[in-house]
Amino acid sequence: MRKIIHVDMDCFYVAIEQRDDPHLSNLPVAVGGSSERRGVIATANYEARKYGVHSAMPSGYALQLCPGLIIVKPKMQKYKDESKVIRRIFHDYTDLVEPLSLDEAYLDTTQSTQCYGSATWIAQAICKDILSKTGLTASAGVSTSKFLAKICSDWNKPNGIKVIGPGDEIDFIDKLPVKKLHGVGKVMTSKLESMDVFTCKELRKLELAKLVKQFGKQGKYLYDLCRGVDERKVSSDSVRKSISVENTFSNDIDSWQQCESALFELVSDLSRRIEAADSEQKIHKVYVKVKLANFTQHTAESISTGLDLKLLVALLKKLREQYPSPLRLLGVGVRFPEPRKMVYAKQMDIPF
Ligand code: DCP
Numbered sequence: 001m002r003k004i005i006h007v008d009m010d011c012f013y014v015a016i017e018q019r020d021d022p023h024l025s026n027l028p029v030a031v032g033g034s035s036e037r038r039g040v041i042a043t044a045n046y047e048a049r050k051y052g053v054h055s056a057m058p059s060g061y062a063l064q065l066c067p068g069l070i071i072v073k074p075k076m077q078k079y080k081d082e083s084k085v086i087r088r089i090f091h092d093y094t095d096l097v098e099p100l101s102l103d104e105a106y107l108d109t110t111q112s113t114q115c116y117g118s119a120t121w122i123a124q125a126i127c128k129d130i131l132s133k134t135g136l137t138a139s140a141g142v143s144t145s146k147f148l149a150k151i152c153s154d155w156n157k158p159n160g161i162k163v164i165g166p167g168d169e170i171d172f173i174d175k176l177p178v179k180k181l182h183g184v185g186k187v188m189t190s191k192l193e194s195m196d197v198f199t200c201k202e203l204r205k206l207e208l209a210k211l212v213k214q215f216g217k218q219g220k221y222l223y224d225l226c227r228g229v230d231e232r233k234v235s236s237d238s239v240r241k242s243i244s245v246e247n248t249f250s251n252d253i254d255s256w257q258q259c260e261s262a263l264f265e266l267v268s269d270l271s272r273r274i275e276a277a278d279s280e281q282k283i284h285k286v287y288v289k290v291k292l293a294n295f296t297q298h299t300a301e302s303i304s305t306g307l308d309l310k311l312l313v314a315l316l317k318k319l320r321e322q323y324p325s326p327l328r329l330l331g332v333g334v335r336f337p338e339p340r341k342m343v344y345a346k347q348m349d350i351p352f
Pocket residue numbers: 008009010011012013014041042043044055056101103104157158
């Protein structure tokens with residue numbers, strides 16, 4: 001039995017801006033690019049969310065929805081510094097910390113002895129430490145797997161904790177709407193609903209073969225999650241060989257416009273993942289990966305020291321020209337150089 005905690009800061013960028021500028025309190029605030037420069041919203045506080053403003057929305061549209069919205073320019077270095085403080089707090093409770101972005105991480109506290117080994121108390125202590133060291137609130141989910149811990153951290157947001165202990169998983173999953181499962185977007189939700197599947201309990205009635213036929217690899221993932229099966233470990237690898245993100249489409253995509261906008265979305269995800277890894281390692285290569293409707297997989301890569309969007313578009317174009325059939329999956333990633341092996345002095349002929 002594992003004890004997994006998922007911690008996620010509340011309205012992270014905006015909360016920092018509001019903490020640092022009292023003029024912003026009680027107002028609808030977002031952090032993002034300016035509407036004149038076709039910027040997008042990075043995040044918005046709850047006052048602004050009431051108007052429908054959300055992450056990744058064009059700032060111009062956000063202002064139409066919420067005319068009083070104050071849009072503050074992002075100050076990434078400040079957010080990174082806060083993120084470091086939060087990570088240090090996580091490491092006070094366990095070495096097994098897997099950051100997902102600047103403001104969220106999984107923690108495996110199965111072996112932790114702090115707070116008498118209670119994951120619930122550890123989660124409470126972490127939120128308390130975060131508040132006292134940063135003045136910001138966090139929410140946490142505590143359960144026996146990553147996917148349940150993540151759903152839980154969202155359950156009582158903001159500034160809330162939810163726990164699903166061992167033995168209570170299936171009761172909770174039974175009532176869970178399928179759209180709450182990570183990776184189940186609008187298209188998949190409506191497909192499942194057309195099959196009369198609204199909750200995970202109903203999802204469990206579908207046979208594996210049927211789910212795989214409908215959704216490919218995602219089908220197996222759904223089959224497992226609605227049974228509470230999620231063996232993914234909390235991985236705190238400090239030396240990584242690569243970081244990548246990918247998306248399996250509910251319906252294969254084919255037009256260049258669809259492919260390009262899917263790539264843009266993935267690149268923005270990937271850049272947050274890289275930032276979250278906060279690694280000292282320098283990017284060495286970038287690559288684009290496609291899986292075609294016939295399940296064959298192809299990759300195009302190039303040497304690059306950064307996440308160069310133009311280059312990634314060119315790599316995607318190359319793959320589309322070579323393999324002009326519909327895409328099941330698109331992925332994008334960066335590779336880091338192999339860490340240099342230690343060379344022992346005795347094996348070398350070193351002059352004085
Ligand atoms: N972010 C971004 N672009 C996105 C989504 C998020 O730049 N498309 C940034 C801004 C967020 C931060 O990442 O503050 C964390 O993302 P979350 O999804 O955790 O959102 P918030 O912390 O802002 O709000 P919540 O209280 O819902 O967690």
